[in-house]
Amino acid sequence: MTAGARNYAIVTASYWGFTLTDGALRMLVLLYFFQLGYSPFTLAFLFLLYEAAGVGANMVGGWLAARFGVTRMLMTGLATQITGFLVLSAVSPDWAIALSVAWVVAAQGVCGVAKDLTKTASKSAIKVAEAQARRDAGESRLFRWVAFFTGSKNAMKGFGFFLGGVLLQTLGFSQALWTMAGALAIVLAFVFLALPRDMGKAKASRSAKELFAKSRGVNLLAGARVALFGARDVWFVVGVPVFLYANGWTFTMVGGFLAAWTIGYGAVQAVAPSVVKRSPDGLSSEVDGARAWSLGLAAVPALIAAALASGIGRPDLVLVLGLGVFGVAFAVNSSVHSYLILAYAGSEKAAEDVGFYYAANAAGRFGGTLLSGLLYQAGGILACLLGSAVLLAVCFLVTLALPRGPAAQAAT
Template identity: 40%
Template sequence: MSITDSMLWCCPGGPVKLITLIDYHPEGKGKEPAPIRNLYITAMSYNAFTFTDGALRLVVLLHADELGFDAIQIAIMFSLYEVAGVFTNLFGGVAGSKFGLFCTLMTSIFLQIVCLGALMGVGSIFGDLEDSSNDARVQATVYITAFQCFSGVAKDFMKLTGKSTPKLVTKEGAEGRLFRMVAWITGMKNATKGLGSLIGAVLVGTIGYVWSLFFLICVIAIFAPLAMIFMDKDLGRQAVKKKVNWSSVFKKGHDVNTLSAARFWLFGSRDIWFEIALPLFLKNGFGWASTYVGLFMAGYIIIYGNLQAFSTNMYKTGADGVLGRPKASSVARWAFGCATIPAVTGTLLYITYEVVDTGSNVASTVVLVLGLTLFAAVFAVNSAIHSYLIVSYSDKDKVSMDLGFYYMSNALGRLVGVLLGGVVYQYTVDEFGLSVVLWIAAPFLMFAGVIGSFLKGARLGPKLPVPKGIQAEEEDLTEKELLGESKGNGDDVCQIELIDGSTSSAVHSFGNEPMNKGL
């Protein structure tokens, strides 16, 4: 029986709840997972790339600030980086399904090298921007923005590869293991990005802008030959070539669509204060040196990444009593809880920065560190739940397409957060410091929670035991809708639950005859 086949029944008692048998195999075995070495090489490449990505952001941001670019100009420099993510995630998922994840990984490495090499030439092309005219600054902003687009494409190709691979190396039904694997690779990625942020800040403050970028090229280039040697070339490629059209790109299930919408608001709530406003506030508002700014950003990301990996310990036992995984209801609950933190932190920061502190910024620093650490902890659980659920909801034969659509929403939320954060911070920093962008994050998280409350989620565990290899998904159907055909061979046992709550079991031999069977 294929993954798309269903048991269609019509019972004398009227409407029933249809149980769809998903990925059932008569011999009792699921589809064989890909070799685990694919996960290892993907994880190493993903982390190396993330290291360069985190370092590049701090190198460009701090160097631009030193040259006198304002918050809006710096936000614009990263705008195409985020815009690229919207389209790359959408069509990158199609590319992953059509050409395989090896192709997306190698494309990512190549584009990142191109971006880093091009950005090394900013000084040679435009001269000393610190003392240059406004026209030169505008031209330099356009140039940096354009090549940051390459980095944005590269990042999302790599993310797509890294987030899709765990699904392909995990056995069918091993949801607890999948949750831990996704949280592990995501948490490790965030910790590595934090390290990159620190190293980037240190490098730009010691060896300078150009040599910092050259160092990053050397780091990422190492992993291209490793992937060529150890990674399966057809990993993630659809077994049956299908013509991809717009309907297949955008037509997703209810849960994928809902979770994608919640993801938009979730990551918009973070990037509105984190990507542009926070490092500029630390450097100019608190007067910190670039190295200390990088250390703070790195510390936040590393703590966030480790907390995300640790979040799996909260789910020791699942609904089946064996596997640990979060439920769909967790999305709304954790988002609502997280929404209070930036609201309170922003308010306390405004009081301490504008009223209590008179130059030392001690109270403001304490409030900011404690508030953002608490936010990191709760947000990490939010992100881990999202990352697991989207992989779980995805069709294994189209996992890269489903994840591409989901991370398109993620990139769109980041884009809105970066641009809105840069503009709002530019016009409110003198009077309110960092507080306004933190206040705006709260309603973003509320929206994420409201949308997440509409998730249906997987129906875990039917009322009576179901044969091994079968996952049950119920759907209310009328008698008229229950006429259909089944394809496949072998006998299957299924359990039918009537609308009135009674249950029946039956053995049916699959053939090509219409399944209008009474129980």
């Protein structure tokens, strides 16, 4: 195994451990506070700082990763997540609602910073490791490596949803968080011992203007990412679990379904390179694929909304089947985007480009989370689905402007 392949395997395994606990955290918070009687909008509000913190964390994290190396930033993200778990574990059902909400939002903000520091460092490490492996083996593995990393980490997130439900039921809220903090401490020690300390270190931008002045491809892809992830979370964060519970599903059934969906979604992402036509320049066919899959995806939530409005079949089954179709198209779309950002990014400042892109990703999640609570409270699942369709139409329109040729790629 080459040094590049070894580092890729270590980063992937470390991020699996992080993502497993991150998925469990989301289910723990959602189910625990829903049990306590919190409204859909309040549940969405609990996640807002988690998502908002990710915007700044990605921007600063990309710069810090270039300045100090991706290994140090990966370790910082893991340590921050452990801190967030310990802070969150102190919340008590005996507290006043206002204090509980404020405490949880603040702790979630810490975890949001951790998530996006870790994601930015991990994705940047792939670019660095792949460049090293390409020098050793003489072939590009970027699309395959990105697809496997993205797909497998989402499968782990699905397992995390299930794990969160199991831990909540067997250990309780606080004990579950302590257990996850201990597991992450082991992952942190593994990263410290196994990865080169200066991996990915480069000359960082010296001004804020330079930090935001990205290539046209990176800027447009970031805009498409805002709309894409907003379109997912506008119905996935609050709408789907609350709707299914209101239609007779138990917490275990809801958590199990979300876990199965996310695992399947990750599996599709992992095989995306086999369903997207490849081009010798690494961009032309891939950009065309992003456009085609975005257009098809935009129709899915609109069709689900039409089926629900017409009263065809059981509402919960219609939503579940529609979500399955949505998941396949969304997974391919997301995987192509994840490849394109690394194709557009330059090796010298890959961490900054990736950080900027995932700041847009976090902004989309933030907007989708907020809209999920607001739209579900205002118009139920139909309003969430129509909001998703509008955002996906915007995503498609932005992808039409993506550059397609080799000249669009940053110097490597």
